[in-house]
Amino acid sequence: MTVPASVLVVGGGVAGFGTVRELRRRGFEGKLTLVDPQGLPYDRPPLSKDFLTGETDAHRLLFAPPAWFAEHAVELVTARVDRMDLTGEHPAAVLDDGTVRAADAVVLAPGGRPRPLDVPGGDRPGVLVLRTRADAEAIAARLHFGARVVVVGAGLTGSEVASAAREAMAEVTLVSASPAPAAAAVGPALAARLHALHAARGVDVVQGRVLRIEHADDAPGLDAPHRVHVALADGGEAALDADLVVAAVGILPDAALAAEAGLELAVDGGILVDAAQRTSDPRVLAVGDAARRRDAAYAAPAMHWEPALQDAADAAAALLGEDLPERGAPWFWSDRHGVHVEGVGAMRPPEGGRIVDREVRGTVVASFALAADGAMVGAASVDDPMAVKAARRIVDRGIVVDPERLADPSVPVKALLRG
Numbered sequence: 135m136t137v138p139a140s141v142l143v144v145g146g147g148v149a150g151f152g153t154v155r156e157l158r159r160r161g162f163e164g165k166l167t168l169v170d171p172q173g174l175p176y177d178r179p180p181l182s183k184d185f186l187t188g189e190t191d192a193h194r195l196l197f198a199p200p201a202w203f204a205e206h207a208v209e210l211v212t213a214r215v216d217r218m219d220l221t222g223e224h225p226a227a228v229l230d231d232g233t234v235r236a237a238d239a240v241v242l243a244p245g246g247r248p249r250p251l252d253v254p255g256g257d258r259p260g261v262l263v264l265r266t267r268a269d270a271e272a273i274a275a276r277l278h279f280g281a282r283v284v285v286v287g288a289g290l291t292g293s294e295v296a297s298a299a300r301e302a303m304a305e306v307t308l309v310s311a312s313p314a315p316a317a318a319a320v321g322p323a324l325a326a327r328l329h330a331l332h333a334a335r336g337v338d339v340v341q342g343r344v345l346r347i348e349h350a351d352d353a354p355g356l357d358a359p360h361r362v363h364v365a366l367a368d369g370g371e372a373a374l375d376a377d378l379v380v381a382a383v384g385i386l387p388d389a390a391l392a393a394e395a396g397l398e399l400a401v402d403g404g405i406l407v408d409a410a411q412r413t414s415d416p417r418v419l420a421v422g423d424a425a426r427r428r429d430a431a432y433a434a435p436a437m438h439w440e441p442a443l444q445d446a447a448d449a450a451a452a453l454l455g456e457d458l459p460e461r462g463a464p465w466f467w468s469d470r471h472g473v474h475v476e477g478v479g480a481m482r483p484p485e486g487g488r489i490v491d492r493e494v495r496g497t498v499v500a501s502f503a504l505a506a507d508g509a510m511v512g513a514a515s516v517d518d519p520m521a522v523k524a525a526r527r528i529v530d531r532g533i534v535v536d537p538e539r540l541a542d543p544s545v546p547v548k549a550l551l552r553g
């Protein structure tokens with residue numbers, strides 16, 4: 135395979151920037167261009183954590199200072215790619231200023247976009263989502279003492295927003311369709327513990343589904359007051375008044391460019407790639423939240439930070455014709471209400487498998503998913519990153535573990551590496 139003389143990367147999130155950085159780290163000397171309408175590449179996880187609470191500023195979100203791009207001969211183009219043209223000899227990106235950029239290889243890294251809140255009024259101005267720094271700034275500006283904040287969706291992002299809003303002394307209501315919303319990520323017992331933490335920290339938790347959002351006209355003088363109507367899980371209906379509504383109901387892969395260019399898509403709309411991150415057009419690779427691997431060992435798409443970075447490493451290696459790096463089970467973290475959550479692998483055990491919970495004085499601190507043969511396939515913990523670190527090695531090696539020792543908090547998880 136010939137190493138391309140020029141590479142164009144579309145999107146400067148962790149996957150796109152990671153690809154650029156990894157290409158240079160591996161010695162790629164060709165022309166390298168990164169296009170993103172948001173300018174200097176920045177990191178997203180702090181947006182729902184320290185950035186929202188004001189403990190981190192925009193400067194500290196940057197992956198690299200401006201000088202890095204000149205030092206590494208990376209051309210940073212602040213523009214949006216409107217369309218990909220794959221009909222010519224070289225793949226080309228048509229930018230929103232009308233210019234066309236062609237390269238020997240293109241890496242698509244457009245990330246994900248928030249799933250819209252698909253109810254009447256779900257698109258009202260002031261019903262905010264959180265994906266970009268500008269989104270976070272808009273939310274942060276409205277988080278203050280006494281502000282009535284309704285967060286719709288209690289997954290990882292919604293929970294973090296609720297936590298940050300409480301820290302700002304806002305009056306927070308969290309609407310969750312499920313009593314244990316993060317169960318797929320951390321298992322049912324830890325999910326229930328984490329969900330209960332919201333109420334313990336003063337968040338009003340409402341179980342139900344939002345029906346519609348209207349203007350709350352009996353709240354004059356407030357900026358964008360809303361009335362959120364919720365069908366409650368117990369069959370009733372509630373109306374919540376809010377100064378701010380944050381919709382955190384999931385992320386969709388942003389595959390618009392790929393779809394329009396005729397690249398093959400996965401059933402959920404992500405861009406289908408092989409183990410080398412190549413799309414159905416081998417000159418075009420895709421990485422990060424927008425990409426879906428054909429060979430995925432884990433049914434659910436990862437859509438987390440570290441898998442996006444692993445995609446970047448794979449793409450860079452593939453472009454240079456080098457061996458692909460070893461890749462283990464996907465890992466993620468999340469922080470809310472002062473607790474740190476980590477997970478690895480798949481927490482929905484395959485058929486015949488089971489979940490083993492580890493408790494300390496009646497509180498679940500970690501959960502492990504085992505396959506029918508006893509091999510660990512997933513793990514999650516609260517405030518015990520070492521347990522997940524060890525579990526990750528166990529999962530990656532497919533080690534069969536003793537469920538009794540796994541449940542015993544006096545046995546360090548790493549002791550089970552020996553089986």
Ligand SMILES: Cc1cc2nc3c(=O)[nH]c(=O)nc-3n(C[C@H](O)[C@H](O)[C@H](O)COP(=O)(O)OP(=O)(O)OC[C@H]3O[C@@H](n4cnc5c(N)ncnc54)[C@H](O)[C@@H]3O)c2cc1C
Pocket residue numbers: 144145146147148149150169170171172178179180181182213214215216243244245246264265266291388391421422423424437438439440442465466467468469
């Ligand atoms: C608020 C928040 C908190 C998170 N917290 C965690 C966490 O705690 N732990 C964890 O593991 N993961 C977390 N994640 C997930 C993680 O950040 C994502 O998985 C990761 O950002 C995906 O990287 P990406 O590069 O694929 O996409 P993105 O980070 O979305 O970057 C995509 C980039 O592409 C650009 N782009 C899009 N379309 C175009 C176009 N047409 N032309 C040019 N550029 C384009 C966008 O402007 C954007 O900069 C969080 C995500 C968010 C939003």
